[in-house]
Amino acid sequence: MRRAVGEPARVEDVDGVEVDVGGLGGAHRAGPPAWVTGAEPTRIGQVGRTTCSGLSALVYAGVVSTDRIALTISDGLAELRLDRPDAGNAIDPAWVTAFAAAVAELEARAGADARAVLVTATGRAFTVGGDLAHFAGALDDLEAAMAAMVAPFHDALVRLAELPVPVVCAVQGPIAGGGLGLAWCADVVLAAPQARFATGFHLLGLSGDGASSWWLPRLVGLRLAQEMLLLGRVLDAEEALGAGLVTEVVAAEALDDRAREVAAALAAGPTVALGHARALLRAAAQTPMREHYAREVDAMLACSRTADAVEGVRAFGERRPPRFGGV
DSSP: OOOOTTOOOOOEEETTEEEOTTSOSEEEESSSOOOOSOOOOOOSSEEEEEEETTEEEEEESSOEEOSSEEEEEETTEEEEEEOOGGGTTOBOHHHHHHHHHHHHHHHHHBTTTBSEEEEEESSSOSBOOEEHHHHHTTGGGHHHHHHHHHHHHHHHHHHHHTOSSOEEEEEOSOEEGGGHHHHHTOSEEEEOTTOEEEOOGGGGTOOOOTTHHHHHHHHHOHHHHHHHHHSOOOEEHHHHHHHTSOSEEOOHHHHHHHHHHHHHHHHTSOHHHHHHHHHHHHHGGGSOHHHHHHHHHHHHHHHHTSHHHHHHHHHHHTTSOOOOOOO
């Protein structure tokens, strides 16, 4: 139900995390802060190490595994799972490091091993946004703490948005603050009825991150974007569907299966063509019409050089489903 302007924010408990779903830019746990600056990842087939902002995470053959983020790649489908359920998947420096490492692995494997990406989360909250316990401990130099975390987070989000493969996001619960940026990067967003889309930066004296100010006007229009960012309006799953933020609302018990079905179908599609279509759609709002026509020509010619285009045309003539190989 829509909250009236000026109505106090509601606080709900999500896996032990107090989530201000009436307008949320972050979250905190009751009691001592739960964040750490860099737990050692589980070692599974280690092949290298990557660093970000002074922290480190191990990168594996198809897997990044930390106590914040898990990335697995199997049968052409990469799953990036937020895995800090005890803190509502709150974003702290260690989380950003693990996320950046996972995106770097996706960049290296996109189109070859990873033909689509599925973003999921463990626990009742998809993500409650920034870890306010971390920022509360850095009030003496809040600007430095923000710079150290938000800049690399944005860099990783941009790289996720620019991947040459489709991205599906399955939102099973509240998604808030900068964490909304994960949904904005996706081409298909599936949501359970329990999902809530909240910005809440205005309650923290912050303008917002996760690029909501860039994506929201393009996705829902300027007026609703202003209401969400300036007044803190929270959208439930059905409202988000009607506004164009969500592709489909799925029963909670069916969300995981449906998300994997959609992501697997995209992973089995013409990878190069889907990548070009993804890039064209992303660029359309700021590309002059004549230039965009030219970009479509270039993309069509690039696709025509792929084996998948030959297979698609041949399968159409033979009246059978195409068997795309992603090349």
